[in-house]
Amino acid sequence: MTLIASSLAEKAVAGFSERILEGAERRVAEILVPRRVTRGVVEKYIRKAIANRSWYTLPRVTRILLLLVRRLPRVKSPVLTGILREIFLKVELASLKGRAILYGILVALGGRLTEILGNVKRLLTLGLFYLNQPVHYRIYG
Structure with a gap:
């Protein structure tokens, strides 16, 4: 029973994260x-x-x-x-700029920093900071 519950939870999280990623990609498209x-x-x-x-x-x-x-x-x-x-x-x-803005949006959404979503320079900076961190220190928020 716990295997079914855990697999359902994983699928729910995967669907939720896909929707967040689609929303972030939509914002990148609006910007770039x-x-x-x-x-x-x-x-x-x-x-x-x-x-x-x-x-x-x-x-x-x-x-x-x-x-x-x-x-x-x-x-x-x-x-x-x-x-x-x-x-x-x-x-x-x-491109690096596109990935940096995408990750900047994801980090801003994860950290509940919705006020910087309109500021492209801040998103780019936040995304570059995220991409320059080692992989095991990368946390969305």
């Missing part, structure tokens, strides 16, 4: 990913993905989509804009 998608934005993210080596971890369909959208002057479709923003978020989270 642009709302309007133009040719220059797509080219910038292609260069950034190649520079931080996340280009090679993206699926082939995603890379082809980015290369094709690069030829458009502006993306008008809301569905395509949403898909591209998700791709841009993956590229941002592969």
